[in-house]
Amino acid sequence: MPTHKILAFAKVVLIFSIALFLEIIIWPQQLSGLRPSWLVMILIYWSISMPNTVSVGTAFIMGILWDVLLGTVLGVHSLVLSITIYFFARYHLLIRTLSVWFQMLLIMLWVLMIKISIFAIEYLLHGAHFQPQILWGALFSTMLWPWLSKLLQKIQL
Amino acid sequence: MAMKPIFQKAPPLGLRLAITVILSLALIFWDGRSYLAGGIRSAVDGVVSNLFYFANLPRNFLDGVDNVFSDKNKLIAENEALKIQLREKNASLLLFNQLKLENERLRLLLRSPLREDEYKKSAEVLAIESDAYRQQIIVNKGTEQGVYEGQPVIDEKGVVGQVVATNANTSRVLLITDVMNAVPIQVLRNDVRAIAKGTGLSDVLLLDNLPLTVDLQKGDVLVTSGLGGNFLEGYPVATITKVIKDQNNHFAQAYAKPLALLDRLRYLLLLWPTTNNSNKTIMPTQDDVRKIINERQTRLNLLHQLPIDKIKVDSDEESTKNTSEKGN
Numbered sequence: 137m138p139t140h141k142i143l144a145f146a147k148v149v150l151i152f153s154i155a156l157f158l159e160i161i162i163w164p165q166q167l168s169g170l171r172p173s174w175l176v177m178i179l180i181y182w183s184i185s186m187p188n189t190v191s192v193g194t195a196f197i198m199g200i201l202w203d204v205l206l207g208t209v210l211g212v213h214s215l216v217l218s219i220t221i222y223f224f225a226r227y228h229l230l231i232r233t234l235s236v237w238f239q240m241l242l243i244m245l246w247v248l249m250i251k252i253s254i255f256a257i258e259y260l261l262h263g264a265h266f267q268p269q270i271l272w273g274a275l276f277s278t279m280l281w282p283w284l285s286k287l288l289q290k291i292q293l
Numbered sequence: 294m295a296m297k298p299i300f301q302k303a304p305p306l307g308l309r310l311a312i313t314v315i316l317s318l319a320l321i322f323w324d325g326r327s328y329l330a331g332g333i334r335s336a337v338d339g340v341v342s343n344l345f346y347f348a349n350l351p352r353n354f355l356d357g358v359d360n361v362f363s364d365k366n367k368l369i370a371e372n373e374a375l376k377i378q379l380r381e382k383n384a385s386l387l388l389f390n391q392l393k394l395e396n397e398r399l400r401l402l403l404r405s406p407l408r409e410d411e412y413k414k415s416a417e418v419l420a421i422e423s424d425a426y427r428q429q430i431i432v433n434k435g436t437e438q439g440v441y442e443g444q445p446v447i448d449e450k451g452v453v454g455q456v457v458a459t460n461a462n463t464s465r466v467l468l469i470t471d472v473m474n475a476v477p478i479q480v481l482r483n484d485v486r487a488i489a490k491g492t493g494l495s496d497v498l499l500l501d502n503l504p505l506t507v508d509l510q511k512g513d514v515l516v517t518s519g520l521g522g523n524f525l526e527g528y529p530v531a532t533i534t535k536v537i538k539d540q541n542n543h544f545a546q547a548y549a550k551p552l553a554l555l556d557r558l559r560y561l562l563l564l565w566p567t568t569n570n571s572n573k574t575i576m577p578t579q580d581d582v583r584k585i586i587n588e589r590q591t592r593l594n595l596l597h598q599l600p601i602d603k604i605k606v607d608s609d610e611e612s613t614k615n616t617s618e619k620g621n
Contacts, residue, residue, distance in 0.1 A: 153344065161348045162420040165556070171422070192306065196313040200320075204337045205344065206424040207458075207465055211320030218313040226306055255426070257321065262472045264426040265493055 144293040148190070151178060151291070152198060160205050169269030172277040173247050175202060179217065180224050180243065181288050184232055187225040195221035212257050216250050239285075240278045247274040338460045345419055345431055345463050352420040402582060409525055412565040414438070416446075418558050419463065428471035428495060429454075432561060435462040443523050445564045451529040451552030452476065452517060453561055468555050469530065470495050478530050479518040483508055486518050489530060489549060495556040498531050500547040509536050509547050525566055 155175040163171055175198060182190035199214025206213075223246070224231060231239065251270050258264040324334075400406070416432040423429050434440050436459050444456040446466050454468040467474050470491040478500075479486045485508055489498040503509070513533040519526030531549035538545045 156341070157344050157347055160344060160422045161351065162422055168422070168425070192309040192313050196316065199317070200337065201341055204334055205341055206422070207427055207429050208424045209321055210324040210334065211317040215314060215317035215321065218310060218317065222306060222310040258424075258426040261321070263493065264472075267425065270425065 147291065147293055148182075151288075156198075156201060156205060159202065169267060170272050170276050172273060172280050173250070176217070176220065176247060176250060177243065177277055177281060177284050178288065179221055180246070181285050183221045183224040184228045185288075186293070187228045190221075191225045192218050192222050208254075209258075209261060212254055215257070216253050220246050220250060236282055240281050243281050244274050244278040247277045334458055335460055338458065342460050342463050345421055348421055349419045349433075402585065404582065409566045411525055412567050413562045414565070416561045416563050418561060426493065428468040428474075428491060428493065428555065429457070430466050430468065430558060431463050432466055432563075433463060434563060435460050435464050437461050439565065440464045440563060445524045445528075446561050447528055447564060448553050448558060448561050450554065451531070452524065453553050453555065453558065455523055456563075466561075468495075469551060470498060470555055476524065476530055477518045477520040478515040480509065481514040481516050481529075482510075485509065486520070487515075487547075489515060496550055498549040498551060500533075500549060501544065503545040503547060505538055505540075505543070505545050507545055509533055509545075511536060515549055525564065 152175075155178045158174040159171075179190065179195055179198060183195070195217040196214045199212075199217040200210065202208075202213040202217075203210050231242065234242070248271060251274065255264060255266055255270075259266075414434065416434040419431045419433055421431045423431070432446070440456055440459050442456055442459055446453045446455060452469055454466045454471070454474065456464050457467040458465040468491070469476050469489070470493065472491050472493045474491045476489045476498075477486070478489045487500045487503060487507075489500055492499050500509075511533055515530045515533065517524040517526060517528045517530055529552050531551045533547055534550050535548040536545065537547065
Protein backbone atom coordinates (compact mmCIF):
# COMPACT_ATOMS: atom_id res chain seq x y z
CA MET A 137 0.00 0.00 0.00
CA PRO A 138 1.54 3.33 -0.99
CA THR A 139 1.98 5.92 1.74
CA HIS A 140 -0.52 8.43 0.41
CA LYS A 141 -3.18 5.76 0.39
CA ILE A 142 -2.53 4.86 4.01
CA LEU A 143 -2.62 8.54 4.92
CA ALA A 144 -5.94 9.00 3.13
CA PHE A 145 -7.33 5.95 4.90
CA ALA A 146 -6.20 7.35 8.27
CA LYS A 147 -7.92 10.65 7.44
CA VAL A 148 -11.16 8.88 6.60
CA VAL A 149 -11.04 6.90 9.86
CA LEU A 150 -10.29 10.07 11.83
CA ILE A 151 -13.16 12.02 10.29
CA PHE A 152 -15.60 9.16 10.82
CA SER A 153 -14.44 8.92 14.45
CA ILE A 154 -15.12 12.62 14.91
CA ALA A 155 -18.56 12.19 13.36
CA LEU A 156 -19.38 9.31 15.73
CA PHE A 157 -18.02 11.35 18.63
CA LEU A 158 -20.35 14.21 17.70
CA GLU A 159 -23.25 11.77 17.49
CA ILE A 160 -22.86 10.53 21.08
CA ILE A 161 -21.79 13.77 22.79
CA ILE A 162 -24.49 14.96 25.16
CA TRP A 163 -26.89 17.77 24.27
CA PRO A 164 -29.17 19.74 26.54
CA GLN A 165 -32.18 17.54 27.20
CA GLN A 166 -34.69 20.05 25.85
CA LEU A 167 -32.77 20.49 22.59
CA SER A 168 -31.75 16.88 22.05
CA GLY A 169 -34.04 16.64 19.03
CA LEU A 170 -32.14 19.38 17.23
CA ARG A 171 -28.91 17.37 16.97
CA PRO A 172 -27.65 17.50 13.37
CA SER A 173 -27.02 14.18 11.64
CA TRP A 174 -23.26 14.57 11.26
CA LEU A 175 -22.54 11.02 10.21
CA VAL A 176 -25.28 10.97 7.59
CA MET A 177 -24.06 14.20 6.02
CA ILE A 178 -20.42 13.11 5.92
CA LEU A 179 -21.37 9.79 4.36
CA ILE A 180 -23.56 11.57 1.80
CA TYR A 181 -20.80 14.02 0.88
CA TRP A 182 -18.27 11.29 0.29
CA SER A 183 -20.68 9.03 -1.53
CA ILE A 184 -21.29 11.87 -3.98
CA SER A 185 -17.68 12.98 -4.33
CA MET A 186 -15.98 9.57 -4.37
CA PRO A 187 -18.60 6.84 -4.81
CA ASN A 188 -15.91 4.27 -5.63
CA THR A 189 -14.38 4.51 -2.16
CA VAL A 190 -17.22 5.37 0.17
CA SER A 191 -20.43 3.65 -0.67
CA VAL A 192 -22.94 1.11 0.56
CA GLY A 193 -20.41 -1.11 2.36
CA THR A 194 -18.92 1.79 4.31
CA ALA A 195 -22.41 3.00 5.18
CA PHE A 196 -23.26 -0.46 6.51
CA ILE A 197 -20.16 -0.63 8.73
CA MET A 198 -20.70 2.89 10.06
CA GLY A 199 -24.33 2.01 10.71
CA ILE A 200 -23.31 -1.00 12.83
CA LEU A 201 -20.85 1.14 14.81
CA TRP A 202 -23.54 3.76 15.30
CA ASP A 203 -25.98 1.09 16.52
CA VAL A 204 -23.44 -0.20 19.03
CA LEU A 205 -22.61 3.29 20.32
CA LEU A 206 -26.23 4.31 20.77
CA GLY A 207 -27.34 0.92 22.07
CA THR A 208 -29.96 0.55 19.35
CA VAL A 209 -31.03 -2.87 18.12
CA LEU A 210 -28.20 -3.96 15.81
CA GLY A 211 -28.96 -3.38 12.13
CA VAL A 212 -31.41 -0.48 12.39
CA HIS A 213 -29.06 2.35 11.48
CA SER A 214 -27.06 0.18 9.09
CA LEU A 215 -30.21 -0.68 7.14
CA VAL A 216 -31.32 2.92 6.84
CA LEU A 217 -27.85 4.26 6.04
CA SER A 218 -27.20 1.62 3.36
CA ILE A 219 -30.38 2.51 1.51
CA THR A 220 -29.69 6.25 1.74
CA ILE A 221 -26.12 5.94 0.53
CA TYR A 222 -27.20 3.62 -2.29
CA PHE A 223 -29.40 6.42 -3.62
CA PHE A 224 -26.66 9.05 -3.39
CA ALA A 225 -23.93 6.82 -4.86
CA ARG A 226 -26.22 5.68 -7.68
CA TYR A 227 -27.10 9.23 -8.76
CA HIS A 228 -23.87 10.95 -7.71
CA LEU A 229 -23.25 12.47 -11.16
CA LEU A 230 -26.71 14.02 -11.25
CA ILE A 231 -26.57 15.28 -7.66
CA ARG A 232 -23.14 16.89 -8.17
CA THR A 233 -24.60 19.13 -10.86
CA LEU A 234 -27.51 20.29 -8.71
CA SER A 235 -27.38 23.72 -7.11
CA VAL A 236 -26.68 23.99 -3.38
CA TRP A 237 -30.35 24.73 -2.71
CA PHE A 238 -31.51 21.55 -4.37
CA GLN A 239 -28.84 19.59 -2.56
CA MET A 240 -30.04 21.05 0.74
CA LEU A 241 -33.62 20.11 -0.05
CA LEU A 242 -32.54 16.58 -0.89
CA ILE A 243 -30.53 16.29 2.33
CA MET A 244 -33.48 17.48 4.35
CA LEU A 245 -35.84 14.96 2.79
CA TRP A 246 -33.43 12.07 3.30
CA VAL A 247 -32.59 12.99 6.91
CA LEU A 248 -36.34 13.26 7.58
CA MET A 249 -36.86 9.89 6.00
CA ILE A 250 -34.03 8.33 8.02
CA LYS A 251 -35.48 9.64 11.27
CA ILE A 252 -39.00 8.52 10.45
CA SER A 253 -37.94 5.07 9.30
CA ILE A 254 -35.83 4.55 12.46
CA PHE A 255 -38.91 5.44 14.47
CA ALA A 256 -41.00 3.05 12.37
CA ILE A 257 -38.58 0.15 12.93
CA GLU A 258 -38.41 0.81 16.67
CA TYR A 259 -42.19 1.06 16.77
CA LEU A 260 -42.60 -2.26 14.98
CA LEU A 261 -40.06 -3.98 17.24
CA HIS A 262 -41.44 -2.96 20.60
CA GLY A 263 -43.50 0.19 20.53
CA ALA A 264 -42.05 3.69 20.82
CA HIS A 265 -43.30 7.17 21.55
CA PHE A 266 -42.93 9.56 18.64
CA GLN A 267 -41.21 12.84 19.46
CA PRO A 268 -42.00 15.42 16.77
CA GLN A 269 -38.95 17.37 17.95
CA ILE A 270 -36.61 15.00 16.12
CA LEU A 271 -37.85 16.39 12.83
CA TRP A 272 -36.20 19.74 13.56
CA GLY A 273 -32.89 17.90 13.39
CA ALA A 274 -33.43 17.56 9.65
CA LEU A 275 -33.70 21.34 9.28
CA PHE A 276 -30.56 21.86 11.34
CA SER A 277 -28.64 19.35 9.27
CA THR A 278 -29.74 21.07 6.08
CA MET A 279 -28.51 24.44 7.24
CA LEU A 280 -25.12 22.96 8.04
CA TRP A 281 -24.75 21.22 4.67
CA PRO A 282 -23.11 24.09 2.66
CA TRP A 283 -20.49 24.69 5.34
CA LEU A 284 -19.82 21.03 5.94
CA SER A 285 -19.39 20.28 2.24
CA LYS A 286 -17.01 23.24 1.86
CA LEU A 287 -15.01 21.97 4.84
CA LEU A 288 -14.81 18.42 3.53
CA GLN A 289 -13.79 19.78 0.12
CA LYS A 290 -10.80 21.45 1.77
CA ILE A 291 -9.68 18.15 3.30
CA GLN A 292 -7.77 16.57 0.46
CA LEU A 293 -7.69 12.80 0.43
CA MET B 294 -12.07 11.36 -6.29
CA ALA B 295 -8.35 11.13 -5.94
CA MET B 296 -8.42 7.70 -4.36
CA LYS B 297 -8.36 4.59 -6.44
CA PRO B 298 -11.00 1.96 -5.76
CA ILE B 299 -9.89 -0.59 -3.19
CA PHE B 300 -11.28 -3.48 -5.20
CA GLN B 301 -10.27 -3.30 -8.85
CA LYS B 302 -13.62 -4.71 -9.90
CA ALA B 303 -16.19 -4.04 -7.24
CA PRO B 304 -19.52 -5.86 -7.35
CA PRO B 305 -22.36 -3.73 -8.75
CA LEU B 306 -24.00 -1.24 -6.43
CA GLY B 307 -27.39 -2.95 -6.45
CA LEU B 308 -25.87 -6.27 -5.36
CA ARG B 309 -24.01 -4.57 -2.53
CA LEU B 310 -27.22 -2.91 -1.40
CA ALA B 311 -29.06 -6.25 -1.47
CA ILE B 312 -26.33 -7.87 0.67
CA THR B 313 -26.28 -5.08 3.26
CA VAL B 314 -30.07 -4.91 3.45
CA ILE B 315 -30.34 -8.68 4.00
CA LEU B 316 -27.55 -8.57 6.62
CA SER B 317 -29.21 -5.65 8.41
CA LEU B 318 -32.62 -7.30 8.44
CA ALA B 319 -31.09 -10.54 9.73
CA LEU B 320 -29.37 -8.60 12.53
CA ILE B 321 -32.59 -6.77 13.42
CA PHE B 322 -34.54 -10.03 13.66
CA TRP B 323 -31.76 -11.69 15.64
CA ASP B 324 -31.09 -8.84 18.04
CA GLY B 325 -34.54 -7.27 17.91
CA ARG B 326 -36.42 -8.32 20.98
CA SER B 327 -33.85 -9.47 23.46
CA TYR B 328 -30.32 -8.28 22.71
CA LEU B 329 -29.33 -11.75 21.48
CA ALA B 330 -26.40 -10.44 19.50
CA GLY B 331 -24.68 -9.49 22.73
CA GLY B 332 -21.45 -11.17 21.64
CA ILE B 333 -21.14 -9.09 18.48
CA ARG B 334 -22.16 -6.01 20.44
CA SER B 335 -19.48 -6.55 23.06
CA ALA B 336 -16.81 -7.21 20.44
CA VAL B 337 -17.57 -4.02 18.50
CA ASP B 338 -18.09 -2.11 21.73
CA GLY B 339 -14.53 -2.93 22.76
CA VAL B 340 -13.27 -1.14 19.65
CA VAL B 341 -15.38 1.99 19.86
CA SER B 342 -15.92 2.37 23.60
CA ASN B 343 -12.89 4.66 23.87
CA LEU B 344 -15.12 7.25 22.24
CA PHE B 345 -17.25 7.18 25.40
CA TYR B 346 -14.39 8.67 27.38
CA PHE B 347 -13.77 11.37 24.79
CA ALA B 348 -17.46 12.23 24.69
CA ASN B 349 -17.48 12.49 28.48
CA LEU B 350 -14.48 14.87 28.52
CA PRO B 351 -16.45 18.14 28.20
CA ARG B 352 -18.36 17.36 31.37
CA ASN B 353 -15.22 16.31 33.23
CA PHE B 354 -13.66 19.58 32.14
CA LEU B 355 -16.66 21.64 33.34
CA ASP B 356 -16.63 19.75 36.65
CA GLY B 357 -12.95 20.61 37.01
CA VAL B 358 -13.64 24.29 36.32
CA ASP B 359 -16.46 24.20 38.86
CA ASN B 360 -14.12 22.72 41.47
CA VAL B 361 -11.41 25.30 40.87
CA PHE B 362 -13.73 28.28 41.17
CA SER B 363 -15.96 27.10 44.00
CA ASP B 364 -16.17 29.31 47.05
CA LYS B 365 -14.19 28.27 50.13
CA ASN B 366 -16.90 29.28 52.61
CA LYS B 367 -19.48 27.38 50.62
CA LEU B 368 -17.29 24.30 50.70
CA ILE B 369 -16.82 24.56 54.45
CA ALA B 370 -20.56 24.90 55.02
CA GLU B 371 -21.24 21.97 52.72
CA ASN B 372 -18.63 19.91 54.54
CA GLU B 373 -20.26 20.66 57.90
CA ALA B 374 -23.69 19.74 56.62
CA LEU B 375 -22.40 16.49 55.14
CA LYS B 376 -20.64 15.56 58.39
CA ILE B 377 -23.84 16.06 60.37
CA GLN B 378 -25.76 14.02 57.81
CA LEU B 379 -23.16 11.25 57.97
CA ARG B 380 -23.34 11.13 61.75
CA GLU B 381 -27.12 10.81 61.67
CA LYS B 382 -26.99 8.10 59.03
CA ASN B 383 -24.36 6.19 60.99
CA ALA B 384 -26.50 6.36 64.10
CA SER B 385 -29.48 4.87 62.29
CA LEU B 386 -27.19 2.23 60.78
CA LEU B 387 -26.32 1.04 64.30
CA LEU B 388 -29.91 0.12 64.82
CA PHE B 389 -30.12 -1.31 61.33
CA ASN B 390 -27.27 -3.73 61.98
CA GLN B 391 -28.91 -4.91 65.15
CA LEU B 392 -32.21 -5.42 63.34
CA LYS B 393 -30.47 -7.24 60.53
CA LEU B 394 -28.86 -9.70 62.93
CA GLU B 395 -32.12 -10.20 64.75
CA ASN B 396 -33.90 -10.80 61.45
CA GLU B 397 -31.32 -13.39 60.47
CA ARG B 398 -31.67 -15.17 63.78
CA LEU B 399 -35.44 -15.25 63.47
CA ARG B 400 -35.18 -16.57 59.94
CA LEU B 401 -32.81 -19.27 61.15
CA LEU B 402 -35.29 -20.28 63.81
CA LEU B 403 -38.05 -20.50 61.24
CA ARG B 404 -35.79 -22.41 58.86
CA SER B 405 -36.61 -19.92 56.14
CA PRO B 406 -33.92 -19.03 53.62
CA LEU B 407 -31.55 -16.33 54.72
CA ARG B 408 -31.56 -13.01 52.94
CA GLU B 409 -28.60 -12.66 50.70
CA ASP B 410 -26.15 -9.97 51.62
CA GLU B 411 -24.60 -7.77 48.99
CA TYR B 412 -21.52 -5.80 48.22
CA LYS B 413 -21.92 -2.31 46.74
CA LYS B 414 -19.68 -0.20 44.60
CA SER B 415 -20.30 3.32 43.39
CA ALA B 416 -20.34 4.11 39.67
CA GLU B 417 -20.80 7.27 37.68
CA VAL B 418 -23.05 7.76 34.68
CA LEU B 419 -21.14 8.90 31.60
CA ALA B 420 -22.58 11.83 29.68
CA ILE B 421 -23.32 9.87 26.53
CA GLU B 422 -26.26 10.27 24.22
CA SER B 423 -28.10 7.05 23.65
CA ASP B 424 -30.93 5.97 21.42
CA ALA B 425 -33.93 8.28 21.77
CA TYR B 426 -36.32 5.33 21.87
CA ARG B 427 -34.45 3.38 24.54
CA GLN B 428 -34.11 4.02 28.24
CA GLN B 429 -30.50 3.20 28.91
CA ILE B 430 -27.31 4.74 30.29
CA ILE B 431 -23.58 4.05 30.24
CA VAL B 432 -21.64 3.77 33.50
CA ASN B 433 -17.90 4.03 34.04
CA LYS B 434 -17.34 0.54 35.45
CA GLY B 435 -16.75 -2.56 33.36
CA THR B 436 -15.60 -6.15 33.48
CA GLU B 437 -12.23 -5.06 34.89
CA GLN B 438 -14.11 -3.86 37.97
CA GLY B 439 -16.12 -7.09 38.09
CA VAL B 440 -19.34 -5.88 36.46
CA TYR B 441 -21.36 -8.69 34.87
CA GLU B 442 -24.43 -8.91 32.64
CA GLY B 443 -27.69 -9.00 34.57
CA GLN B 444 -26.21 -7.18 37.54
CA PRO B 445 -28.69 -5.07 39.55
CA VAL B 446 -28.10 -1.30 39.70
CA ILE B 447 -29.66 1.04 42.26
CA ASP B 448 -29.23 4.58 43.46
CA GLU B 449 -29.92 6.07 46.87
CA LYS B 450 -33.65 6.39 46.13
CA GLY B 451 -34.48 3.07 44.51
CA VAL B 452 -33.88 0.52 41.80
CA VAL B 453 -32.45 1.93 38.57
CA GLY B 454 -32.05 -1.05 36.25
CA GLN B 455 -29.75 -3.86 35.26
CA VAL B 456 -26.55 -4.24 33.27
CA VAL B 457 -27.17 -5.55 29.75
CA ALA B 458 -23.76 -5.24 28.07
CA THR B 459 -20.27 -4.91 29.43
CA ASN B 460 -16.79 -4.27 28.15
CA ALA B 461 -13.46 -3.56 29.80
CA ASN B 462 -14.17 -0.19 31.43
CA THR B 463 -17.76 0.75 30.68
CA SER B 464 -21.09 -1.00 30.78
CA ARG B 465 -24.59 -0.34 29.55
CA VAL B 466 -27.47 -0.27 32.00
CA LEU B 467 -31.04 -0.88 30.88
CA LEU B 468 -33.34 1.26 33.03
CA ILE B 469 -36.48 -0.21 34.59
CA THR B 470 -38.59 2.08 32.40
CA ASP B 471 -37.34 0.60 29.12
CA VAL B 472 -39.98 -1.32 27.19
CA MET B 473 -37.75 -4.40 27.20
CA ASN B 474 -37.43 -4.44 30.98
CA ALA B 475 -39.73 -5.91 33.61
CA VAL B 476 -39.12 -6.11 37.36
CA PRO B 477 -40.83 -8.63 39.64
CA ILE B 478 -42.20 -6.58 42.55
CA GLN B 479 -44.34 -6.87 45.62
CA VAL B 480 -46.40 -4.30 47.47
CA LEU B 481 -44.74 -3.31 50.72
CA ARG B 482 -48.08 -2.98 52.54
CA ASN B 483 -49.53 -6.43 51.86
CA ASP B 484 -46.97 -8.46 49.85
CA VAL B 485 -49.17 -8.65 46.74
CA ARG B 486 -46.87 -9.73 43.90
CA ALA B 487 -46.85 -8.34 40.38
CA ILE B 488 -44.56 -7.44 37.52
CA ALA B 489 -43.71 -3.84 36.72
CA LYS B 490 -43.07 -3.30 33.02
CA GLY B 491 -41.31 -0.34 31.48
CA THR B 492 -43.23 1.89 29.10
CA GLY B 493 -40.46 3.85 27.40
CA LEU B 494 -41.36 6.99 29.35
CA SER B 495 -38.90 7.85 32.09
CA ASP B 496 -41.51 8.27 34.84
CA VAL B 497 -44.11 5.57 34.17
CA LEU B 498 -44.16 1.87 34.99
CA LEU B 499 -47.08 -0.36 34.08
CA LEU B 500 -48.54 -3.23 36.11
CA ASP B 501 -51.02 -5.03 33.90
CA ASN B 502 -52.99 -8.29 33.96
CA LEU B 503 -53.77 -7.92 37.64
CA PRO B 504 -56.89 -9.63 39.01
CA LEU B 505 -59.83 -7.22 39.42
CA THR B 506 -59.91 -7.95 43.14
CA VAL B 507 -56.29 -6.96 43.69
CA ASP B 508 -55.63 -4.88 46.77
CA LEU B 509 -53.70 -1.94 45.39
CA GLN B 510 -54.05 1.69 46.32
CA LYS B 511 -52.65 4.94 45.10
CA GLY B 512 -49.46 5.65 47.05
CA ASP B 513 -48.52 2.02 47.71
CA VAL B 514 -44.77 1.47 47.70
CA LEU B 515 -43.52 -1.31 45.45
CA VAL B 516 -40.33 -3.18 46.37
CA THR B 517 -38.45 -5.87 44.49
CA SER B 518 -39.68 -9.35 45.30
CA GLY B 519 -36.45 -11.07 44.35
CA LEU B 520 -38.35 -13.70 42.38
CA GLY B 521 -36.64 -13.07 39.07
CA GLY B 522 -33.29 -13.92 40.60
CA ASN B 523 -31.59 -10.77 39.31
CA PHE B 524 -32.69 -8.36 41.99
CA LEU B 525 -32.39 -8.90 45.70
CA GLU B 526 -35.54 -8.75 47.76
CA GLY B 527 -36.79 -5.54 49.30
CA TYR B 528 -35.33 -2.66 47.30
CA PRO B 529 -37.88 0.10 46.69
CA VAL B 530 -38.86 0.49 43.04
CA ALA B 531 -41.84 2.79 42.60
CA THR B 532 -45.06 4.16 44.06
CA ILE B 533 -48.50 3.49 42.60
CA THR B 534 -49.97 6.58 40.96
CA LYS B 535 -53.16 5.20 39.45
CA VAL B 536 -55.19 1.99 39.65
CA ILE B 537 -57.65 1.24 36.86
CA LYS B 538 -60.38 -1.28 37.65
CA ASP B 539 -62.67 -1.20 34.66
CA GLN B 540 -65.52 -3.68 34.92
CA ASN B 541 -65.51 -4.11 31.15
CA ASN B 542 -62.03 -5.58 31.28
CA HIS B 543 -61.14 -8.90 32.84
CA PHE B 544 -57.98 -7.50 34.38
CA ALA B 545 -57.02 -4.47 36.41
CA GLN B 546 -54.14 -2.20 35.51
CA ALA B 547 -51.98 0.09 37.59
CA TYR B 548 -49.45 2.79 36.83
CA ALA B 549 -46.48 3.54 39.04
CA LYS B 550 -43.83 6.22 39.22
CA PRO B 551 -40.22 5.07 39.77
CA LEU B 552 -38.65 6.39 42.97
CA ALA B 553 -35.25 7.00 41.37
CA LEU B 554 -35.13 10.10 39.17
CA LEU B 555 -34.25 8.20 36.03
CA ASP B 556 -33.83 11.18 33.73
CA ARG B 557 -31.18 12.88 35.85
CA LEU B 558 -29.01 10.07 37.16
CA ARG B 559 -25.43 10.81 38.05
CA TYR B 560 -24.10 8.43 40.73
CA LEU B 561 -25.25 4.85 41.00
CA LEU B 562 -24.52 1.77 43.08
CA LEU B 563 -23.71 -1.57 41.52
CA LEU B 564 -24.68 -4.57 43.65
CA TRP B 565 -22.88 -7.88 43.96
CA PRO B 566 -24.95 -10.44 45.84
CA THR B 567 -22.77 -12.38 48.28
CA THR B 568 -23.56 -15.41 50.37
CA ASN B 569 -24.13 -14.51 53.96
CA ASN B 570 -20.81 -14.78 55.77
CA SER B 571 -21.85 -13.50 59.17
CA ASN B 572 -23.97 -16.55 59.88
CA LYS B 573 -21.94 -19.35 58.37
CA THR B 574 -19.99 -19.82 61.59
CA ILE B 575 -23.04 -20.16 63.81
CA MET B 576 -25.25 -22.13 61.44
CA PRO B 577 -27.07 -24.53 63.79
CA THR B 578 -28.06 -28.03 62.86
CA GLN B 579 -31.64 -29.27 62.68
CA ASP B 580 -31.47 -30.64 66.22
CA ASP B 581 -30.09 -27.41 67.60
CA VAL B 582 -33.00 -25.49 66.15
CA ARG B 583 -35.48 -27.98 67.59
CA LYS B 584 -33.79 -27.71 70.95
CA ILE B 585 -33.94 -23.93 70.85
CA ILE B 586 -37.61 -23.99 69.91
CA ASN B 587 -38.44 -26.42 72.70
CA GLU B 588 -36.47 -24.38 75.15
CA ARG B 589 -38.32 -21.22 74.24
CA GLN B 590 -41.68 -22.92 74.28
CA THR B 591 -41.14 -24.18 77.81
CA ARG B 592 -39.83 -20.85 78.92
CA LEU B 593 -42.56 -18.70 77.47
CA ASN B 594 -45.72 -19.21 79.44
CA LEU B 595 -47.91 -17.51 76.90
CA LEU B 596 -47.23 -20.15 74.31
CA HIS B 597 -48.62 -22.90 76.53
CA GLN B 598 -52.06 -21.43 76.20
CA LEU B 599 -51.97 -21.88 72.42
CA PRO B 600 -52.63 -25.23 70.72
CA ILE B 601 -48.91 -25.86 70.64
CA ASP B 602 -49.11 -29.56 69.87
CA LYS B 603 -50.63 -29.01 66.48
CA ILE B 604 -48.10 -26.34 65.57
CA LYS B 605 -45.30 -28.51 66.77
CA VAL B 606 -46.45 -31.49 64.71
CA ASP B 607 -46.72 -29.27 61.67
CA SER B 608 -43.30 -27.84 62.09
CA ASP B 609 -41.85 -31.28 62.69
CA GLU B 610 -43.41 -32.60 59.55
CA GLU B 611 -42.09 -29.70 57.60
CA SER B 612 -38.62 -30.01 58.98
CA THR B 613 -38.49 -33.71 58.20
CA LYS B 614 -39.63 -32.91 54.69
CA ASN B 615 -36.85 -30.36 54.44
CA THR B 616 -34.24 -32.83 55.59
CA SER B 617 -35.43 -35.44 53.13
CA GLU B 618 -35.23 -32.88 50.36
CA LYS B 619 -31.79 -31.89 51.42
CA GLY B 620 -30.77 -35.54 51.51
CA ASN B 621 -31.85 -35.92 47.93
